Amino acid sequence: MHISKFVLFQSTKNHEYYFHLKAGNGEIILDSEGYTTKASCLNGIASVKENSQNIDRFKLLIAKNEEHYFNLVAGNGEIIGSSETYKSKQGRDNGIQSVKRNAPDAEIIDSTIENNQPEPENEITIIINGRPKVVQEKKLSFIEIIKLAFGSYIENDRTVYTMTYKKAVDKHQGSLVLGEELKIKTGVIINVTSTDKS
Structure with a gap:
């Protein structure tokens, strides 16, 4: 294909x-x-x-x-x-x-990366909510991704976060929940939403 x-x-x-x-x-x-x-x-x-x-x-x-x-x-x-x-x-x-x-x-x-080799750890570019983010880690937690998306993580009973991803290392697409981590590479697409239940 x-x-x-x-x-x-x-x-x-x-x-x-x-x-x-x-x-x-x-x-x-x-x-x-x-x-x-x-x-x-x-x-x-x-x-x-x-x-x-x-x-x-x-x-x-x-x-x-x-x-x-x-x-x-x-x-x-x-x-x-x-x-x-x-x-x-x-x-x-x-x-x-x-x-x-x-x-x-x-x-x-x-194609700007020589021989299309993986970028150095400090040059991993991912797309969160349609915007490119450069990170150093090859693995990000649920909370770390929330902070990249919104600048902070709100921990209370009213705020609900949902997260889906595409083109990750271990799985082409899926969802992530609190407590989980995601292995990333350049080109991973992550969409995060925040809902207030109040």
């Missing part, structure tokens, strides 16, 4: 960071703008994962050669990705559906 992926790379010309979104067949279906830091580029990937699920974020355009293409924009209107050009509207629409289908679960390949 071919897996879709975001490939993060650095330009040798301007030294900015970019990413491609590749479908399972290796076809590039979305290109990013340039970012000055790797962290902001990872944030752009997280934004694509989120905004690609909202059809209103796709802006339909026509190039100078009369071919069709689209931009994916964030909530503030900023362009976070552009497609190739298509000879037909149907091709463009198929491209949009491919981005919607492939972006949410695409793995992140960081």
Whole structure:
């Protein structure tokens, strides 16, 4: 089974960071703008994962050669990705559906790491609630992840935390509860919610 992926790379010309979104067949279906830091580029990937699920974020355009293409924009209107050009509207629409289908679960390949080896312990980048976080530990507790997500952990009878994750070391996806730990690697996606029962 071919897996879709975001490939993060650095330009040798301007030294900015970019990413491609590749479908399972290796076809590039979305290109990013340039970012000055790797962290902001990872944030752009997280934004694509989120905004690609909202059809209103796709802006339909026509190039100078009369071919069709689209931009994916964030909530503030900023362009976070552009497609190739298509000879037909149907091709463009198929491209949009491919981005919607492939972006949410695409793995992140960081080609700026030599030979794509695991990053040093102080360079593990994970995505919590859509935002990149750099951590040093290869294992995080439930409470440590809560603090990364919200800045603090509230311990009382009214606040209930729920946590799900994808692409962890031992398990592709699952949930975590108080008292448990999660083995992490670059690209792990964690979603945390806080609910007040009062």
